[in-house]
Amino acid sequence: MTYADVLRERRRLIIGYTGKILMGSSLIYLLPLLVLPFYIEESVYAAGFIISAAAAFITGFLMSTQGDGKNEVTTIKEGSVIVLLTWILTVIISALPFMISGGMSFTHSVFEAVSGWTTTGLSVVEVQKAPRIMLLWRSTMQFFGGAGLAVVMLAAIIGPHGFGLFSAEGREDIIPNVVKSAKLMMIIYTGYFVVGAALYIEAGMTAFEAINHSAAAISTGGFSTRVGSIGEYDSVRIEIITMLLMLLGSINFGTHYMLMKGEARRFFRLGEIRISAFLLAVFIPLVFIFSASKLYETFGKAARVSFFELVSALTTTGYSTVSYSGWDDFGMLVLVLLMIIGGGTCSTAGGLKQYRVLLLVKTLYWNMTRFFAPKNAVRLEYIERAEGPYEISSEHIINTACFTVMYIILYFAGVAVLTINGYSLRDSMFEFASAMSTVGLSIGITSPSAPALVLWTESAGMFLGRLEFFVVFYGIINIVRLFRVQKRES
Helix, strand or coil, X not given: CCHHHHHHHHHHHHHHHHHHHHHHHCCHHHHHHHHCCCCHHHHHHHHHHHHHHHHHHHHHHHHHHHCCCCCCCCCHHHHHHHHHHHHHHHHHHHCHHHHHCCCCCHHHHHHHHHHHHCCCCCCCCCCCCCCHHHXXXXXXXXXXXXXXXXXXXXXXXXXXXXXXXXXXXXXXXXXCCHHHHHHHHHHHHXXXXXXXXXXXXXXXXXXXXXXXXXXXXXXXXXXXXXXXXXXXXXXXXXXXXXXXXXXXXXXXXXHHHHHHCCCHHHHHHCHHHHHHHHHHHHHHHHHHHHHHHHHCCCHHHHHHHHHHHHHHHXXXXXXXXXXXXXXXXXXXXXXHHHHHHCCXXXXXXXXXXXHHHHHHHHHHHHHHHHCCCCCCCCCCCEEEECCEEEECCHHHHHHHHHHHHHHHHHHHHHHHHHHHCCCCHHHHHHHHHHHHCCCCCCCCCCCCCCCHHHHHHHHHHHHHHHHCHHHHHHHHHHHHHHHHHHHHHC
16 A cells, blocks of 8 residues: 555545534534523524534535545544644534624634634623523533533544544543543533532522533633623622632543542642642732732722632633723733643643643752752652653653743734734733633723734634644644645546
8 A cells, every 4th residue: 555545544534533523513503592492582593503503514424425434543643633624614613603693793703613612711792782592602612612522522423443532632541441531521521510500500590691601610611691700790609619610620630530539638649739729829819918909998809809810810711700900910910820821731721731830840840959969869750640640751841841932932922913903012911811821811802893813813822722732733734744645636
C-alpha cells in the first residue's frame, strides 16, 4: 500500500467519524423544544431548531456515507482533525437558531454559538428580550460544551475506537478504558447538574431558571437568564450553591472519581487542589482589604463579593454579582491573573490551567535547589495527581513551557486588536483574558454594538482557548496533509 493510499484511508476515516458525530449531535438541537409545552406561545421560534437539527443530520449522513465504514482506532493526529472539523461545523449549525428564530446577524450568531460551546458566557443576546427557548438553547450548548462534544458522542455512538477524540478534547482516562471513562464522566457531570438544579429550586429559583443556571454553573459557562446574572437574586444561598457548582466544575474529573472511590485523604495532597486553595486563600483577603472594603459599605457585602467574584474568575465560570465599573486597578489585576490561570486539567474550566502553572513554579524551584544539592544526588521530581504521583520529564516541561509562551503571545495579540479599536489597555486586558480563558466576565466591551473585528477576535480567542492551541494548529496542518491527496487526484 502506497503512502497516498494510507492517506486516503485515513481521510475516509476522518470524514466518517465526523459525520457520525454530527448525526448524533442532531438531537441536541431539538432539546430546547422541550420548553414549548410550558410556553406554547414560543412555538413560532421552533423552526430555527428543527432546521438546525435537520442540517446536522443530513450533513452528518452525507459525510458518513462518503467516509470509511470500518470501525478503526483513531490516533491523536486524526482525533485533532475530527475534533476541529466537528467544532467548526457545529458552531456554524448552532448559529442558525439565532439567525432564523432570533433575527441576529451572522457575526452575532456565530459569536453566541462559540461562546456557548466553549463555555465562555460572553454574550451579545439581550437577555431581557430573548424568548425562553433561546435562553435554554444557550444553556444547552454550555452543558454539552462543558462535557466535550466529542466525549459525549464517544460515550454514546463511537465506542472504543475514538481514543484520538478523547485525547484531542483535552481529556484523560479516569479508568483504563476510553468508553467507560467517557460514560463515567457523563454520569458524574449529569449527577452534579441534577443536584444543582434541585438545590436552586429549593433556594427559590423557578424550575426553568434552576435548569439553566445549574447547566451553566457546572459547565463553568456562566450564561444567565437574568440581566444582572446571579447578583440579581441577591441571595446568599444561591451564591453558595453557585460557588459550589463552579468549584466542582473546575476540578479534574479524575479527582471526582477518586473521591467516589473513598480516597478522600488524598484530596488535599493533589497539586491542583493545593494551588487552587492557595490562590483563593491569598487573594480573597487581599481583594477584600484593598478593593472591596473600600467600594462596598458593609463587611458582609464586601466579603460576599470578594469570595464570589474570585471563585468565578478562577473557575472560569463568569457568573457575577456586581458590576466592575467601580473596581480599582488592584482588584482588576487579581481577576485577570486568576482568569488566566484558570481551572483544573480534564475539567470543564478554561485558562492556562492550574497544573501548568504549578509545574512551571515547581520547575523554577527544582532548578534553584539543584545548585545546593550534592553533585551526584538522585532527585525524584513529581506532581501528585488523581491517578497517583506523576514523574516529570524534561520533555513534559518543555511542552508546557511552549504552550505557555504561545498562550502569552496570542493573549497580547488579542489585547492589541482591542486597543486598536479604541479600548483602554486595562479594559482590553480584562476582556480578552475573559474571552481566551473562556470565562465570560465582562467590563462592558462585549455587547451587540461592539465592532465586528472585536467580536471575531474574541470568537477566535474563545475557540483557541477551549480546544487549546496545539489541537487547532495540528488539526489544520493534518487537514492540509490528509486532503491534499484528493486535490492531486482531481
